[in-house]
Amino acid sequence: MDKVIYRGYKFKIIPTKEQKEFFLQSFGCARKIYNHYVDELYNQLEKSCYENGLIKRENIKISNYTEFKRNYDYMKNVDAQCLASAKIDFNNAITKFNKEYDKKTYTKKSRNREKTLGIKPTFKDLKGMPSFRSIKKNDFSYRTYNSYYNGKWSNIILENQLLKLPKLKTVVKVKQHRSLPTNSIIKNCTISMDNKGVFYASLCVEYVIDIVPKQINKAKILGLDYSQKDFYVDSEGKKSNYPHYYRKSEEKLKRLQRNLSRKTLKSKNWYKQRQKITTLQKHIANQRMDWIHKESRNIADKYDAVIVEDINLCNMAQCLKLGKNIHDNGFGMFRVFIKYKLEEQGKQFVKVDKWFPSSKLCNCCGTIKEDLQLSDRWYKCECGYENDRDYNAALNIRDCGTRLIA
Template identity: 60%
Template sequence: METIINKGYQFKIVPTELQKEFFLKSFGCARKLYNHYVDTLYTYLDSIGYENGFIKAKEIPLDSPAFMKKVFPYLKEVDSLALCNVQIHFKNAIKKFNDEYDKKSYTKRSLKRKCTLRVEPTFRDLKGMPRFKSRKNNDFSYTTNNQAGKKNDWHYIRLENGMLTIPKLKTSIKVKQHRPLPKDAIIKNATIRMDYRGNFHVSLCVEYTIDMKPTPSKKCLGLDYAQQDFYADSEGRKANYPHYYQKAEEKLVKEQRKLSRRVFGSNRWKKQKVKVQKLQLKVANQRKDWLHKTSYRLAQEYDAIMVEDIDLRAMSQGLKLAKNLQDNGFGMFRNFLKYKLEEQGKQFIKIDKWYPSSKTCRFCGKVHEELKLTDRSWFCPHCGTEIADRDHNAAINIREAGSALLAW
């Protein structure tokens, strides 16, 4: 059975000075157009007296990129597809605000400003509301698309022999290609990005077809999220996640304290900011490396994996759970696990978040409604069996519930 796979590849690129100048122009034009759309949104919401709630995206009078080129002629110097992607990203930001946020909660920063400065929050302070981009926050990126030619050859974006070709740029870019793309892969789009150190990277979204044979789900595993151990599986094992942020927190606090004492915008402030960013990037890379290796190992060993569809965003609002949950990166882990399993014809199943996996006795199937979060071990009031490990019990229940949803 032929299956279409979409996958991302990221490489470091080494542009020339002229290519860097083109990229910086593209970053600035993309940021300019996005900020224009945000300003149009704010003006429209002001005109209708909006306070909170659903935003009707179709009623926002957005100017097309073609019209904006007439207003700002310098936009013609960059790739037109990059400007079209800005409009798409802005519409996606509004859609995300409508779909994923409650549209009435304000950011912590605005609530703090209300307590200290007595400044009432407005709709601009709503969580998830599209905001202006700034070069001070390292908003240096733009996306361009590939297009099929007359012969359906998809030649506008090409990666051959370590050289990358993209639209509007006449010369090829040198790429540090550390791994090859899949055979007969089509590059659908490319995102050029510059980090805080001035290094450039390209992210390629490729599409390719593989002959996939569904794997019979003989070996299944259930995973229950655990705040301290990352996860507990149905076989009684703990992930023992090395808390990278906690290990680097003491050093990070010292560097951030130095940054707060520098004069904002000064040369010393900029140098100190780079030190803080390097520490944060190291923690992020360590976390991502561990998540990739763990998800790969599980995807190789099991035919089907079941996890609970917990609301991580809601959990991160708690004062006691937020920092550790953000350090874990469990949402990223689920995404890694999903695509690694699907590439091999295996199954990834999410169990409904309201399923009482922790409160259900795995022996008799009865639900213990009075069970509290602090009860790590308990006796079943129906059959009298001792549940020694709450997380292990939940992982087994998740595996059993997911087994009923297997496709084969």
């Protein structure tokens, strides 16, 4: 069975001085177009006396970016797709606000400002509301799209570690650490710059693979139960022993943030110190991402089916005692990675309902222990069965998922 796959590949690029100027100008133009749309949105919402709730598109008239482009000659020097992508991003931001947010809750920052300064929050402070992009927030990126012309995709080409981009007269050198899939098509490319001035090219690639559904061996079905301490405990009794990268770097991060608080706000030294904090946080995120990719690959190659619990990690993170650990673990990202790696091999990824009492259920007799507390780390049943709480839950998740597969 043929299946179309979309994957992202991110490579470091080494642009020349002229190419850097072109990229920086593109970043600025994309940011200006996006901010223009946000400004128009705010003005129209103010006129309509909007306070909260759904943003109705029929009540908002957004001008075309080509009309705005005529007022600035320098916008003719950048790729037209760069400006079009800014409008697409703005429309996606409104769609995300309407679909994913409750459209009534204000941000924590605005609520604190109301307590300390007495400034009442407005619709601009609603969670998820499209906001202005800023240079100080490191919004340096633009996206361009490939086009099909004369029987081939010719706008964006990556060959021999050289990247051809629209509107750019010369090719860009790429540090290509891995090759793209055979017969793949580059659909779009996002050029970005981090806080240290390093440029990256992120390619969205489309390719077709032949997926053969794999016959599942019951001996190769794995159940995973989320664990605060060990990341997960599987149905074979193994613990992942996740190295808590944030915890290891927490003291160093505290020192850097303490030094930042002593600097004059928005001074040169303040920005230098903030860059050090950003660099360390990015390093921690890269460590976490690398570990999750390797762990998910090992499991996907070894087992025919993986079963996890469909727990809501965002709600769990609201708890003060659990929040920091949940954000450090990245278990939600782990589930996403392991899912696509299994599906590419014709294997199965199953989610058990979040209301399934995996921790309270006895794996031996099936009795549900209603009085089980979160502090009870050892499961004891009236039938005499005793086991580690997380291991018992992993066994129950595996058995429930096996029934769903059958």
